Amino acid sequence: MSVFPKGFLWGGAIAANQAEGAWQADGKGPSISDVTPHGLGGEIDKKPIPGKYYPNHEAIDFYHRYQGDLQYMQEMGFNCFRTSIAWSRIFPNGEEAEPNEAGLKYYDDLFATIHKLGMEPVVTISHYETPLALHDKYGGWTDRHMIDLYEKYCRVLFKRYGNIVHYWMTFNEMNNTHTIPFAAAAIDVTGDVDHKTQQMYQAEHNMYVANAKAVRLAKQLMPDAHMGIMLSLSQAAVYPATPAPKDVFGAMQLQRRTFISADVQLRGEYPGYAKRIFKEHHFELEMGPDDLQLIHDNPSEYLGFSYYRSSTYADGTPIYGDTGGVVGRPNPYLKSTDWGWQIDPLGLRWICNLVQDRYNCPMFIVENGLGMKDKVEADGSIHDPERADYLKQHVQAIGEAIKDGCNIMGYTWWGPIDIVSAGTGQMSKRYGFVYVDRDDEGHGSLARSKKDSFETYKQIIASNGECVFEQGK
Numbered sequence: 284m285s286v287f288p289k290g291f292l293w294g295g296a297i298a299a300n301q302a303e304g305a306w307q308a309d310g311k312g313p314s315i316s317d318v319t320p321h322g323l324g325g326e327i328d329k330k331p332i333p334g335k336y337y338p339n340h341e342a343i344d345f346y347h348r349y350q351g352d353l354q355y356m357q358e359m360g361f362n363c364f365r366t367s368i369a370w371s372r373i374f375p376n377g378e379e380a381e382p383n384e385a386g387l388k389y390y391d392d393l394f395a396t397i398h399k400l401g402m403e404p405v406v407t408i409s410h411y412e413t414p415l416a417l418h419d420k421y422g423g424w425t426d427r428h429m430i431d432l433y434e435k436y437c438r439v440l441f442k443r444y445g446n447i448v449h450y451w452m453t454f455n456e457m458n459n460t461h462t463i464p465f466a467a468a469a470i471d472v473t474g475d476v477d478h479k480t481q482q483m484y485q486a487e488h489n490m491y492v493a494n495a496k497a498v499r500l501a502k503q504l505m506p507d508a509h510m511g512i513m514l515s516l517s518q519a520a521v522y523p524a525t526p527a528p529k530d531v532f533g534a535m536q537l538q539r540r541t542f543i544s545a546d547v548q549l550r551g552e553y554p555g556y557a558k559r560i561f562k563e564h565h566f567e568l569e570m571g572p573d574d575l576q577l578i579h580d581n582p583s584e585y586l587g588f589s590y591y592r593s594s595t596y597a598d599g600t601p602i603y604g605d606t607g608g609v610v611g612r613p614n615p616y617l618k619s620t621d622w623g624w625q626i627d628p629l630g631l632r633w634i635c636n637l638v639q640d641r642y643n644c645p646m647f648i649v650e651n652g653l654g655m656k657d658k659v660e661a662d663g664s665i666h667d668p669e670r671a672d673y674l675k676q677h678v679q680a681i682g683e684a685i686k687d688g689c690n691i692m693g694y695t696w697w698g699p700i701d702i703v704s705a706g707t708g709q710m711s712k713r714y715g716f717v718y719v720d721r722d723d724e725g726h727g728s729l730a731r732s733k734k735d736s737f738e739t740y741k742q743i744i745a746s747n748g749e750c751v752f753e754q755g756k
């Protein structure tokens with residue numbers, strides 16, 4: 284009997300802002316990703332500066348080339364494909380009375396193509412691409428106006444795509460509000476630690492309410508849809524750096540900064556430890572009278588998550604973060620990527636087991652991948668055994684987690700085609716099985732070509748994951 288269940292979802296994931304380009308096409312308004320010349324971890328301009336290079340503005344031009352790109356995905360055997368809807372294609376300023384028909388039409392065609400090629404679309408409603416106008420006017424998710432605007436956006440999406448899209452996630456990596464707040468919550472945190480902490484938890488609270496409203500709306504408009512949350516669980520894959528009790532306890536507290544989002548949205552209530560966090564930072568959350576009931580009555584069904592790496596926590600060592608999770612003291616037992624991300628497939632199995640034990644709900648690994656430099660040989664071939672190894676080791680870890688009893692719905696590799704890095708804006712940080720000829724300055728023909736790892740993933744999917752175990756025997 285095969286380890287991976289029949290109907291397991293195999294595919295890849297991208298985000299609109301990192302792939303589509305066409306940043307002003309067909310009435311699209313600017314999003315928060317359109318003002319970051321070096322990714323969401325770098326400088327942020329107030330508005331796009333004419334003549335300045337912004338990698339997301341053209342990205343890989345998926346907007347005009349998705350037909351061909353999706354054929355590569357079909358050839359690898361994908362039965363699902365995850366992407367996001369760019370909110371500012373639908374509501375360019377976030378609060379127009381009527382949605383932008385041209386933007387809606389684009390996603391009609393995109394989802395129809397995904398289906399025609401034998402894949403289920405898996406859709407993130409908000410993936411680091413809040414309309415810039417909402418950041419400018421309201422300061423992002425610390426303001427409750429965002430809740431109604433998001434609900435209005437969801438209503439349009441569910442009515443329009445409810446028949447064709449069955450897998451949804453409300454917010455990409457909401458817990459990254461604590462490491463990249465502009466990306467995850469469209470906020471600029473200011474002031475002392477207490478004030479910053481308050482802003483981040485307040486933004487998350489407002490997103491919890493928006494998530495609950497989206498779940499409630501989905502029940503009315505598309506009862507068969509699967510509604511998930513999406514978190515970065517690299518943020519939770521934190522080991523104590525030593526057996527010192529302060530390291531062990533501190534690692535657990537860092538995990539809770541992530542698990543709070545799942546505790547609230549999957550279990551339907553704030554955990555006890557939240558009160559202590561708020562008290563120690565001297566604030567109370569602003570809540571509407573019905574917020575807690577709404578959250579309680581509308582939990583999400585599954586936990587989608589990204590996992591790239593693990594990290595360590597040592598008491599007293601400053602903790603930073605980026606798109607891949609938290610950065611603590613280097614773990615001497617693990618190798619690192621060119622970008623310093625520590626490779627840890629067993630950490631993925633560990634995280635799956637933690638999720639199973641804590642929530643006992645379906646989980647969907649919607650991002651995992653290796654960002655590295657690729658070399659194009661004179662004959663055009665690209666040999667990337669490191670990427671193929673990373674893939675095999677992580678698929679094997681998922682298989683082991685399934686054998687442990689974890690309820691895993693699917694796996695989507697991050698960036699099956701090279702796209703712009705969210706954290707750095709680089710093209711040279713490549714995740715793809717399909718290469719895109721474009722460099723960090725925006726030069727290149729945008730031509731696509733297969734890397735060696737393309738075949739590896741194709742074989743894995745064709746064998747429903749079995750070949751990774753055979754090779755290990």
Ligand code: BG6
Pocket residue numbers: 298301411455456515589606607650654697703704705706707712
């Ligand atoms: C996740 C994001 O945090 O990490 C993606 O959801 C992002 O948008 C991915 O691309 C990898 O990060 P980076 O910075 O290497 O692109």
